[in-house]
Amino acid sequence: MDKEKLKYELTALDFALADLKLYLDTHPDCSDSVRLYNSVADKRKVLFDTYQSLYGPLTAETYSGSESSWDWVDDPWPWNK
Amino acid sequence: MWLYEKKLQFPINIKKPDPRMAKLIITQYGGADGELAASLRYLSQRFTMPNGETRATLNDIGSEELAHLEMIGTMCHRLLDGADCELLRKSGYDTDYVEHGVGVYPQNSAGVPFTAAYIQSKGDPITDLIEDLAAEQKAKQTYEYLINMADDPDVIEPLRFLREREVVHFQRFGEALEIVKRLNSGKKYF
Ligand SMILES: [Fe+2]
Numbered sequence: 001m002d003k004e005k006l007k008y009e010l011t012a013l014d015f016a017l018a019d020l021k022l023y024l025d026t027h028p029d030c031s032d033s034v035r036l037y038n039s040v041a042d043k044r045k046v047l048f049d050t051y052q053s054l055y056g057p058l059t060a061e062t063y064s065g066s067e068s069s070w071d072w073v074d075d076p077w078p079w080n081k
Numbered sequence: 082m083w084l085y086e087k088k089l090q091f092p093i094n095i096k097k098p099d100p101r102m103a104k105l106i107i108t109q110y111g112g113a114d115g116e117l118a119a120s121l122r123y124l125s126q127r128f129t130m131p132n133g134e135t136r137a138t139l140n141d142i143g144s145e146e147l148a149h150l151e152m153i154g155t156m157c158h159r160l161l162d163g164a165d166c167e168l169l170r171k172s173g174y175d176t177d178y179v180e181h182g183v184g185v186y187p188q189n190s191a192g193v194p195f196t197a198a199y200i201q202s203k204g205d206p207i208t209d210l211i212e213d214l215a216a217e218q219k220a221k222q223t224y225e226y227l228i229n230m231a232d233d234p235d236v237i238e239p240l241r242f243l244r245e246r247e248v249v250h251f252q253r254f255g256e257a258l259e260i261v262k263r264l265n266s267g268k269k270y271f
Binding site: 007008010011014015018019021022023025026027028057058059060061072077078079081 | 084085086087088089090091092096133134137138141142145151154155158159162249250253256257260
């Protein structure tokens with residue numbers, strides 16, 4: 001998958017998790033939503049790891065792919081074009 | 082603690098500079114009903130929430146507001162990026178330009194700098210949650226006014242997303258308030 005498409009899909013899954021998380025904060029015993037959260041989180045982890053291995057770090061702390069130089073500083077940063 | 086993720090919560094693809102719109106949108110960065118105020122309000126109030134559900138709600142909405150702050154800063158940056166002096170002057174951005182250049186500064190659309198006086202942290206969960214409900218309504222209203230002032234779809238789309246998040250936050254704070262009321266009335270509810 002190309003970089004922009006993968007980032008877009010990851011952003012969508014992250015959003016699903018962010019929204020479900022807030023719902024679960026006030027409905028922690030809704031087991032259907034807990035199951036849904038878990039399944040989205042599993043899918044998201046696969047995409048997240050794929051993205052980082054192909055295109056570099058999204059979080060410095062979960063990335064160990066830098067070789068002789070520090071990939072974290074690579075452009076673009078989120079506010080850049 | 083927090084973990085920084087090197088991407089935005091919602092994509093921003095603004096291509097055309099528009100300093101007039103930047104001057105309006107900056108109020109959601111450093112204005113009374115903006116994302117910085119929202120974030121600091123909830124992240125400060127969370128310390129005196131009474132149970133796991135309400136602590137999580139304030140913690141997580143306060144954190145999401147930081148992601149919104151980054152989106153608003155990005156929008157302002159893109160709307161100023163590539164604007165020349167003539168466009169800045171024509172757009173009425175000259176007064177901001179002499180103070181901050183094209184830097185992103187926490188202020189409202191009238192140039193009033195951010196102040197913690199915009200928020201309260203009263204140490205009482207009911208009092209704080211009622212403030213939070215009002216804050217979300219005010220932020221939603223501000224986004225509606227900003228959408229009314231915008232014409233570029235690349236600007237309108239992220240504003241609509243942010244407006245929608247305020248609706249969701251309002252809903253969650255309402256549920257948190259009900260949880261606190263039930264706690265206070267001593268009923269077992271789970
Ligand atoms: Fe909000």
